[in-house]
Amino acid sequence: MKKIGVLGGGQLGRMMIQSAMNLNIHVKTLDPDPNAPCKAVAHEFVVGSLNDYDTILEFAKDVDIVTIEIENVNTDALLEIQKQGTPVFPKPEHIALIQDKRVQKQFYQENNIPTSPFVLVENKEELVKHKDLLPAVMKIGKGGYDGRGVQVMRTETDFEKGFDGPSVFEKMVDIDKEISIIAARNEKGEINTFPAVEVVYHESNLVDYLLSPATISKEIEDKATEIAIDLVKKLDFIGLLAIEFFVDQEGNVIVNEVAPRTHNSGHQTIEGNITSQFDQHIRAVANLPLGDTARRSPSAMVNVLGEKGYTGVAKYEGVDEVLSISGVYIHLYDKQMTKPERKMGHITIIAETKEQLLEKVDLVKKHFKVIA
Amino acid sequence: MKKIGVLGGGQLGRMMIQSAMNLNIHVKTLDPDPNAPCKAVAHEFVVGSLNDYDTILEFAKDVDIVTIEIENVNTDALLEIQKQGTPVFPKPEHIALIQDKRVQKQFYQENNIPTSPFVLVENKEELVKHKDLLPAVMKIGKGGYDGRGVQVMRTETDFEKGFDGPSVFEKMVDIDKEISIIAARNEKGEINTFPAVEVVYHESNLVDYLLSPATISKEIEDKATEIAIDLVKKLDFIGLLAIEFFVDQEGNVIVNEVAPRTHNSGHQTIEGNITSQFDQHIRAVANLPLGDTARRSPSAMVNVLGEKGYTGVAKYEGVDEVLSISGVYIHLYDKQMTKPERKMGHITIIAETKEQLLEKVDLVKKHFKVIA
Numbered sequence A, B: 001m002k003k004i005g006v007l008g009g010g011q012l013g014r015m016m017i018q019s020a021m022n023l024n025i026h027v028k029t030l031d032p033d034p035n036a037p038c039k040a041v042a043h044e045f046v047v048g049s050l051n052d053y054d055t056i057l058e059f060a061k062d063v064d065i066v067t068i069e070i071e072n073v074n075t076d077a078l079l080e081i082q083k084q085g086t087p088v089f090p091k092p093e094h095i096a097l098i099q100d101k102r103v104q105k106q107f108y109q110e111n112n113i114p115t116s117p118f119v120l121v122e123n124k125e126e127l128v129k130h131k132d133l134l135p136a137v138m139k140i141g142k143g144g145y146d147g148r149g150v151q152v153m154r155t156e157t158d159f160e161k162g163f164d165g166p167s168v169f170e171k172m173v174d175i176d177k178e179i180s181i182i183a184a185r186n187e188k189g190e191i192n193t194f195p196a197v198e199v200v201y202h203e204s205n206l207v208d209y210l211l212s213p214a215t216i217s218k219e220i221e222d223k224a225t226e227i228a229i230d231l232v233k234k235l236d237f238i239g240l241l242a243i244e245f246f247v248d249q250e251g252n253v254i255v256n257e258v259a260p261r262t263h264n265s266g267h268q269t270i271e272g273n274i275t276s277q278f279d280q281h282i283r284a285v286a287n288l289p290l291g292d293t294a295r296r297s298p299s300a301m302v303n304v305l306g307e308k309g310y311t312g313v314a315k316y317e318g319v320d321e322v323l324s325i326s327g328v329y330i331h332l333y334d335k336q337m338t339k340p341e342r343k344m345g346h347i348t349i350i351a352e353t354k355e356q357l358l359e360k361v362d363l364v365k366k367h368f369k370v371i372a
Helices: A011-023 A053-062 A075-083 A092-099 A101-110 A124-133 A156-161 A218-235 A277-285 A319-323 A354-367 B011-023 B053-062 B075-083 B092-099 B101-110 B124-133 B156-161 B218-235 B277-285 B319-323 B354-367
Strands: A003-007 A026-031 A044-047 A065-068 A118-121 A136-140 A150-153 A167-171 A175-185 A191-193 A197-201 A207-212 A239-248 A253-259 A299-305 A315-317 A328-332 A343-350 A369-371 B003-007 B026-031 B044-047 B065-068 B118-121 B136-140 B150-153 B167-171 B175-185 B191-193 B197-201 B207-212 B239-248 B253-259 B299-305 B315-317 B328-332 B343-350 B369-371
Touching (some): A003 A053, A101 A118, A101 A167, A124 A156, A124 A167, A175 A277, A191 A218, A218 A253, A239 A277, A319 A328, A328 B011, A343 A354, B003 B011, B075 B092, B092 B101, B118 B124, B124 B136, B124 B156, B175 B218, B175 B277, B207 B354, B218 B239, B218 B253, B319 B328
Parallel strands (some): A003 A065
Antiparallel strands (some): A136 A150, A299 A343, A328 A343, B136 B150, B136 B167, B175 B197, B175 B239, B299 B343, B328 B343
């Protein structure tokens, strides 16, 4: 029915293709890696830089809509594409805003979106002026990803671990829970949100597993949902916005950061909810009615990461053990090479009760390994 | 992890690819139609005849397993591939047996699988010798598909509508219900079956809609399941076997016919059951543990057929209306051209109750049309 151009050919694009196929929507992807996960399954797969203006303009010439699966793209090119008449969702200005954590934080502050106290600094040398914020977190303005570009600082002696570029320096939140809500909005202005999920972190700062429903009160879920809707409206956002929240020890709900796309914290929606985040993304950017986001059953999601100590052609251990458990869904991303903590896939688990869910999570984590 | 060669690049292959992707299984497909539904999404798409010995041998040279998504293929080629050491599942002898409805019927008779009384005839001229079977159905031995090659005969005057080739002439069953069960078996000998679904037919003899659970007693479901398991065991079958049953007015359960592959009567398993038939097919042929087939919720499946009176480039009406209903999943097969009653896709519907399900089925049928 339509041809969507997607900047980025990684796993998020790959799962988007699985959804888009069902509506006869053809997906053309652009990625610098000639072996990116979308390579063999995209209708068209173009190898090229996501930061090169001309490459992106050329790429978008024959598509009906442009969208993204990664936010580190050249937004000037997207502005030009939009100007030439091809819809770009999310809008280039939102991608640009979110690319820079400094601009993001200022937007929250100016628009009464709850966020942690912060200052903008140009480099680590400036931190000494803001000792009063300790314990705090320094986040690089641009280019951070999956825990990179984030440094926790408990005392002044940590300042030397800081970054040398423009950053945000924010007061550490006394976290009780981390939750995530994915909101969607289409051109018609229709908005809806997925139920909150709870994100449980691993020491390495990569998501360990994800629980749906989150173990939070209805009041907290309502508060977070309200903030999500408020944020999407104030931005005049179109597409999918994944919002990560901190819930502090006093029950305050604070926006941590957002991503203008499908998100790791929404993978379990494929099996766990009536509509998946990938279906919802397609619906939102193609201006189709948004889907019902209700849960079908409790679910959990475990990231499949490259085992420490192994680098090379990936081999998967425990496939049989995991496939023997009812309601366990392996999603691999077709990445040939593994390295320590590389995201190689995820596993979704559904169960009737939370107890059963956590038992299965333990089994999956025990058996499933990516080695080389 | 593995590369599967699939004979046939139609919608069944396309949905198999959506499943195979999740296990990093690469799918190579062979189809005579250069625009077959698998074209753009298969890892490799080869255009060629499914009946040509050399084409199939060449196709299979670099794959780890060969399977099918259509049974009208050259089984001599498959026997040779098997002889050369590449596993072929379902086994070539089973495909050959099922290709010929005459051999199929004889197998049932010889193995005490309940089936309707029949005779083998060489052409329509012989029918007059078997008037005692009337009302009856003449089915062409080879090459029938989706209602083609099947002729109902109520009186002797219908004999002239018969076929000129080797056929089965079978007593018409006084049908109360038509149900279907899909059984799976892997090389380890593990067997399981999907719950029975009820197939409601349209005047044109194409499936109108499909209901899960079937509205039958536990006794009848158990009887059908027992026959399905018995059949798979007696055949020593590996892969997926879709078994269509008649339940007659006296509650007898009779095998109508079978298909050695994923089947139209299993499409609703994608959203309706814990494991989909496409996942199960991959698991069975790759000798992985079979998945739990239990229902997650009641479901229905409506075929999306080309509207009568329209031939040409397909356009879809009612997409917005249908996507506005909760728990409705559009699956289009990426066929460019529509013609009357061409299978262009299917729509799965889930609901809490049968009443809600049937209401949604009505809405879907009312709104969704394929025109040109």
